[in-house]
Amino acid sequence: MASVSEDEIEIAMEALFRAYDLDESGELSRHEFLCIEMRLNYEQGEVFRGDSGTAKMTLADRNSSGSLDYNEFRERFMTNFQEQGLSREEVVAYLVEQNKMALLERAKMGPRYHAGIRQALKSIFSLFDVSGDSNLSPEEWMAAQKTVAAEVSDDLDEGWIDEAAFSAADENGDGVLDLGEFLEASFAMFEGVKKRTDQILATLQRIVKALEAQRLSGRKETPPVTIF
Known part of the structure; x- marks a missing residue:
């Protein structure tokens, strides 16, 4: 040995x-x-x-x-x-x-401290960052937030994905969300859902897989996706 x-x-x-x-x-x-x-x-x-x-x-x-x-x-x-x-x-x-x-x-x-959930959210952030500037524009964020919110919650709250929610997440007011702001907004959303941490992780991993498949198919934009 x-x-x-x-x-x-x-x-x-x-x-x-x-x-x-x-x-x-x-x-x-x-x-x-x-x-x-x-x-x-x-x-x-x-x-x-x-x-x-x-x-x-x-x-x-x-x-x-x-x-x-x-x-x-x-x-x-x-x-x-x-x-x-x-x-x-x-x-x-x-x-x-x-x-x-x-x-x-x-x-x-909980989700905020789960290493797997944090990694999955980082992947989602990167996949929706179409411009590649390490920030999410309001449009990119709303597409990402809608995808995640629709899958982790049985009852989609429109208040999670509107302009007011973006403004609240944009802590420094620069008009875009960096990774830290995106993570904080996601964790705040998870606090309002009824799924267990392991269920949230599994859902996020399915989202990442579906988004990566879209990218491999040649799509330049990453629209909201539905995971079955």
Whole structure:
């Protein structure tokens, strides 16, 4: 059996960091770090002590910025592994298991934190961004919103897809929606539907598949689609 390489450890570590990074900002806020740590402790039958968790965060935060970047996150874990005398194989196994558990906990936290839902929404954003400028015009957004709203809700609320809804989503008032604004508008809509998180994920994945099929067929525009 081949030994585990440093690259394999790095890949597993990066995956765990992304699992902790709830808002995908590239840094872990105190809230994100403690939120995942608390839920993982609970799932493992351990008592989570807030002061202990805060101390871990403070020790790992080398530059006292109040957040952890990837290098600080990595150093914290690797120091623990060295102190425990874990082999490379044990390190990777631990990281993979923690990543799996963290993603499961994120799914339980609802659509906003579900990694799969966020990825599907990013794909939908890209597919409706016909101009390719990394923003959605009002027309592009309404087409995207109508497609998603019609599929995730049994009772389409026109208030989700009108001009007022676009204006509310356009937080900086520049007349277009960037990815962050699109995600926030989508999560706000999901709060009003009765589907479970796993049902929303499955629906979004079907939408992405249908939209990608349209693109492959040569359509330059991405109109609203109906998923059967």
